[in-house]
Amino acid sequence: MADRLEISAEDWNVIYPILVKHRHVRSTSEEQCRAFLVAVLQILRSGSQWRLLPEAHGKWNSVFKRFSRWSKHGVWQSLFAGCIHHPDLQSVFIDSTINRAHPCAGGAAGSNAEDEALGRSKGGFTTRIHAITDALGNPLEFLLTGGQASDIGQAETLPALTPAGARAFVGDKGYDSDAFVQAIVARDMKAVIPPRCNRNKVRECDWFIYKERHLIECFFNKIRHYRRIFSRSEKTARNYMAFLHFVSALIWLR
Incomplete structure (x- = not known):
């Protein structure tokens, strides 16, 4: 289960370049940015309330506000669009x-x-x-x-x-x-x-x-x-x- 709550190095090498190109992504370090996405993945995968986010992932309110801000500015949509490569449009x-x-x-x-x-x-x-x-x-x-x-x-x-x-x-x-x-x-x-x-x-x-x-x-x-x-x-x-x-x-x- 632990692997499903982590972002692999291979995936991160694709995700991070997409994120840093977005003008509304402000990250002091690559490690902190990755830790934030892992925290969001924890909530997404488990379905738990934001308030129940384990302390190891940081303050839940800070994580939620950042997630919501990225949502408002279309960061998640840009990440999704950036990950689409060579779709099969036969149908x-x-x-x-x-x-x-x-x-x-x-x-x-x-x-x-x-x-x-x-x-x-x-x-x-x-x-x-x-x-x-x-x-x-x-x-x-x-x-x-x-x-x-x-x-x-x-x-x-x-x-x-x-x-x-x-x-x-x-x-x-x-x-x-x-x-x-x-x-x-x-x-x-x-x-x-x-x-x-x-x-x-x-x-x-x-x-x-x-x-x-x-x-x-x-x-x-x-x-x-x-x-x-x-x-x-x-x-x-x-x-x-x-x-x-x-x-x-x-x-x-x-």
Whole structure:
């Protein structure tokens, strides 16, 4: 378990050059910067409260404020983007997963549940992660909504987030919509989406490509090993997304 709470030297050699290029990263030493990321990884992996951060990692409030500041200035997003190398765009997969939100995730000052991607679904107080991965199941982009939001409700946004050069856009029946398919085709991609059973005009689906869609489910399984993702405690969508970007960067590195 100890290895999962550390950042290897190999990973750090990739992470640190990305961080120091960001103008909002102020670090007095490389060792302190690495210690900070290990502290964040401790919270991310264990799912514990910030107040319960072991003293060996420093003052919990200082670590939290720095994490939140990096989130505000897009440092975690830049780290994630910097770790993406040569994605396989033979096809891209799209899907969503619902994660439970702890009661403490509610009540963000000066905001509301909708703005912070919190909602009510059959699972209770939840957040839905909409994800796009490459052909190998590596993450490329995310959106957050309340748990009650539908998959097709993001149809206008998701194709625009897809990297240029993708050849096939793969999703399940939840994305079967004429307008969505047309939006995909308009971006010179092949729509690989099974038709709903109640369609008047049945579309064809390339089942050979579609059978690889399980790779995005494998990605969701990977991020669920990080309990701060699996059970949301962050009041703001920005901080929750920061954790998601950090996890995704580690997945690209490993």
